[in-house]
Amino acid sequence: EVQLVQSGAEVKKPGESLRISCKGSGYSFTSYWISWVRQMPGKGLEWMGTIDPSDSYTNYSPSFQGHVTISADKSTRTAYLQWSSLKASDTAMYYCARHLGQKDGMDVWGQGTTATVSS
Amino acid sequence: QSALTQPASVSGSPGQSITISCTGTSSDVGGYNYVSWYQQHPGKAPKLMIYEVSNRPSRVSNRFSGSKSGNTASLTISGLQAEDEADYYCSSYTSTSPYVFGTGTKVTVL
Numbered sequence: 001e002v003q004l005v006q007s008g009a010e011v012k013k014p015g016e017s018l019r020i021s022c023k024g025s026g027y028s029f030t031s032y033w034i035s036w037v038r039q040m041p042g043k044g045l046e047w048m049g050t051i052d053p054s055d056s057y058t059n060y061s062p063s064f065q066g067h068v069t070i071s072a073d074k075s076t077r078t079a080y081l082q083w084s085s086l087k088a089s090d091t092a093m094y095y096c097a098r099h100l101g102q103k104d105g106m107d108v109w110g111q112g113t114t115a116t117v118s119s
Numbered sequence: 120q121s122a123l124t125q126p127a128s129v130s131g132s133p134g135q136s137i138t139i140s141c142t143g144t145s146s147d148v149g150g151y152n153y154v155s156w157y158q159q160h161p162g163k164a165p166k167l168m169i170y171e172v173s174n175r176p177s178r179v180s181n182r183f184s185g186s187k188s189g190n191t192a193s194l195t196i197s198g199l200q201a202e203d204e205a206d207y208y209c210s211s212y213t214s215t216s217p218y219v220f221g222t223g224t225k226v227t228v229l
Contacts, residue, residue: 035218037165044122044223045157045165045208047216061216062120095164103212105155105170112164 002026004110019082022096029077030054033099123221130227141192141209149190153212
């Protein structure tokens with residue numbers, strides 16, 4: 001079965017760092033780009049950035065460039081989304097998703113990771 | 120890159136057909152045949168319903184269909200069922216971002 005399994009819910013304080021993960025299985029991990037998508041409470045989907053796991057090439061939305069870092073480890077078939085200094089406004093659900101093709105839609109989604117940032 | 124524009128809500132009775140629009144520009148929807156549609160039930164991850172404007176994954180009901188004219192894409196749900204009540208989002212490849220989602224549409228089955 002093709003699936004993406006994300007790490008569990010996180011509760012952090014403003015200014016702390018955080019890394020969440022997304023592990024792929026059931027397919028060739030390096031053959032499909034992976035994106036991260038934010039959904040703030042009660043709001044819509046926002047594309048954050050994408051990575052090509054074969055060479056770790058990344059492309060970020062201007063809205064998130066410089067605030068998050070996307071990476072991938074081919075050996076463990078895992079993609080990561082990380083923050084060096086969280087803000088309360090980072091409180092959201094984060095999904096990873098696999099692209100059908102570089103320009104194409106996202107056909108496999110992780111279950112989501114909730115991040116809560118509060119003092 | 121601004122979000123693609125969708126109506127906030129669309130409703131219909133069981134058995135009817137409804138259409139959700141997704142309006143962008145020539146830099147996204149109008150410029151590429153890489154429009155996708157996603158269904159999201161409350162508390163669940165999004166699910167791909169349509170890709171490349173009108174292609175349907177094998178596991179998706181043929182009651183769902185997609186099309187595009189100029190800078191506007193559309194998702195049509197025919198034979199509306201209670202289980203179709205959900206939020207729907209369009210997405211497009213763009214010349215800048217390179218991906219953008221729509222604002223989302225809540226579908227209500229009356």
